[in-house]
Amino acid sequence: MQTYEILKNIREKNNLTQDQMAERIGVTRQAVSRWETGETQPNTEMLKILSKEFNVSINTLLGAPRQLFCQCCGMPLGDDAMISRETDGHFNEDYCKWCYVDGKFTYTSKDTLLDFLLSHMPNPENTPDAERRKFFDSHLSQLKHWAR
Template sequence: MEMQEMLKKLRENNNLTQEQMAERLMVTRQAISRWENGETQPNTETLKLLSREFNVSINTLLGSPRQLICQCCGMPLNEDSIISREKDGSYNEDYCKWCYEEGEFAYKSKEGLLDYLVGNMPNPENLKDEERRSQFDSYLSQLKHWK
């Protein structure tokens, strides 16, 4: 879904007129109309406000142009409900809610995460734990949090 469609859907799902949405975002009704017609787009600060006000990630507002991946464990972040939050409630689109929540990381070390992955991830190929640990480590080392 494109950004203009997402913004209109968000407004309609919240039973708001363009005027009401404009008041809530401190912009003009004409700005809302131009966004929904695809003539212009909200600026960065307005996107942040939209995200907070309507409890939706910026990536979703933009029409999900990029595949988000947790930069701690590598999990795809394909739903807003699994994206982490900061203490102020805003989204942190770099991490899943299991690795990072309210400004705190769940795994204090890569070793701790590796222990969890080896102990809990399926092993359909029946690989030895050392080999699995090495594969997980190789993948995790490419993620921002562990570089």
């Protein structure tokens, strides 16, 4: 979907007129109308406001142009409900809600996360833990959080 379709769907899903939506986010009805026709798009600051007000990620507002992955554990973030939030309620599209909670990282070290993965990830081939640990470590090391 395109941004203009997403914005119109959000407004309709919330049973708002263009006037009501405009008032709720502090813009004119004409601005909402131009967004919904695709004539213009909300700027970065307005996308942040829309994201917080209507509980959708900016990536979703933009039509999901990129596949998000948690930059701590590597899990695909295919649904906004999986994306972490900052303490002020804004989405943090870099991390899942399990790795980053209330402005803090759950895993204080890569070893802590590796221990968790070893104990919780299926191992149908009965691969030795040392080999699995090395495999997980090689993938985690490519993620932003651990590449520092």
